[in-house]
Amino acid sequence: MSSIRVLIGTKKGAFILTADGRREQWKVDGPHFAGWEVYHLKGSPRDPDRIYASQTSGWFGQVIQRSDDGGKTWNPPGTGPEDLAGADGMPKGQSNMFLYQGEVGTHKFYDGSQRPWEFKRVWHIEPSHTDPDTAYAGAEDAAIFRTTDGGGTWQELPGLRQAKGHLWQPGAGGMCLHTILLDPRNPDRIYVAISAAGAFRSDDGGQTWKPINRGLQSPYELPDPDAEVGHCVHRIAHHPSRPDVLFMQKHWDIMRSDDAGDQWREVSGNLPTDFGFPIDVHAHEPETIYVVPITSDSLHYPPDGKLRVFRSRTGGNEWEPLTRGLPQTDCYVNVLRDAMAVDQLDPCGVYFGTTGGQVYCSPDGGDRWTPIVRDLPGVLSVEVQTLP
Numbered sequence: 001m002s003s004i005r006v007l008i009g010t011k012k013g014a015f016i017l018t019a020d021g022r023r024e025q026w027k028v029d030g031p032h033f034a035g036w037e038v039y040h041l042k043g044s045p046r047d048p049d050r051i052y053a054s055q056t057s058g059w060f061g062q063v064i065q066r067s068d069d070g071g072k073t074w075n076p077p078g079t080g081p082e083d084l085a086g087a088d089g090m091p092k093g094q095s096n097m098f099l100y101q102g103e104v105g106t107h108k109f110y111d112g113s114q115r116p117w118e119f120k121r122v123w124h125i126e127p128s129h130t131d132p133d134t135a136y137a138g139a140e141d142a143a144i145f146r147t148t149d150g151g152g153t154w155q156e157l158p159g160l161r162q163a164k165g166h167l168w169q170p171g172a173g174g175m176c177l178h179t180i181l182l183d184p185r186n187p188d189r190i191y192v193a194i195s196a197a198g199a200f201r202s203d204d205g206g207q208t209w210k211p212i213n214r215g216l217q218s219p220y221e222l223p224d225p226d227a228e229v230g231h232c233v234h235r236i237a238h239h240p241s242r243p244d245v246l247f248m249q250k251h252w253d254i255m256r257s258d259d260a261g262d263q264w265r266e267v268s269g270n271l272p273t274d275f276g277f278p279i280d281v282h283a284h285e286p287e288t289i290y291v292v293p294i295t296s297d298s299l300h301y302p303p304d305g306k307l308r309v310f311r312s313r314t315g316g317n318e319w320e321p322l323t324r325g326l327p328q329t330d331c332y333v334n335v336l337r338d339a340m341a342v343d344q345l346d347p348c349g350v351y352f353g354t355t356g357g358q359v360y361c362s363p364d365g366g367d368r369w370t371p372i373v374r375d376l377p378g379v380l381s382v383e384v385q386t387l388p
Helices: 158-162
Strands: 003-010 013-020 027-032 037-043 051-057 061-067 104-108 114-118 121-127 135-140 143-147 176-182 190-195 198-202 233-239 242-250 254-257 276-281 289-293 309-312 320-322 340-342 350-353 359-362 370-373 379-387
Touching (some): 003 350, 051 121, 061 121, 121 176, 143 158, 143 176, 158 198, 190 233, 242 276, 276 340, 350 379
Parallel strands (some): 037 121, 037 379
Antiparallel strands (some): 003 379, 013 027, 037 051, 104 114, 121 135, 135 143, 135 176, 176 190, 276 289, 289 309, 309 320, 340 350
């Protein structure tokens, strides 16, 4: 029987939950990197023991660590800031796992201007489908990096900034590159999403990029209805069997593209509100998608205090609330953009974590939910590995 490993990043460390294929009894391991904000953990599709973790601290900056044994040990070693800080206060192992130290510098944009550019954190790590030593990292301020040596060194893919980078502006959460999608059928195709710049696509392995925001409407932020960049995209998702079909949770609106992002159309339908952060796709049903609406951009909690996941089996427009096992009174948590994931079992399991520290699992595609862990620090990300 297959087993499940759930990777959880929180405001005060990382946690790893494991269960067998019944997904009923869970073992909790952690916190790893106690005291650090762990924005994202993700495992390699090629090597079930390889996991990358992005951790950040106001004192010690940004570190990416790698595990080669399913999270039992990490390289460089350590469980918290005190383990990574040397006598001079700078992280140990910086030559092993590179990234910036949160310093403010000057970056020359491609329009020739000089602007301050602050490296704050890595929001998302996306390992390659084919090579466990290759992974991509999305940073704030918005940039994409790639490693080909398991995280030993990272290089920026600077062509992204040529896609009208001088017009990008930060959203409420900063100017973060928070989503990276790799096309499993075409290794040269990469999608990214940036708040608040929009979605972008590369068709040559990250050398050049184009905005893919046609059809998005942001009348309050962008008076020009044909603006190529400047849209606040919260998350994009696709199904591996149909990588040209994209689903988007925008600042407002649920959107869909059937042509790799060249054109988008709204599919918010009968949702109680079309504001939210995560969006994900069922593992075996490419037209089944999930969102978690919240009240508004100023009220980051569920409408009427009812925590509801909404499912569409028609690729959007027609939505049903999924509530069994979820609190339906006095619930005021949020679900962040990287805090929802699915497993590959049949029936498909759906998972999400909340800012209140609960992680829920539905082993039947959303019909019923169970809290598999409570009282963690606020959950920043949830990823799932289906293990043999």
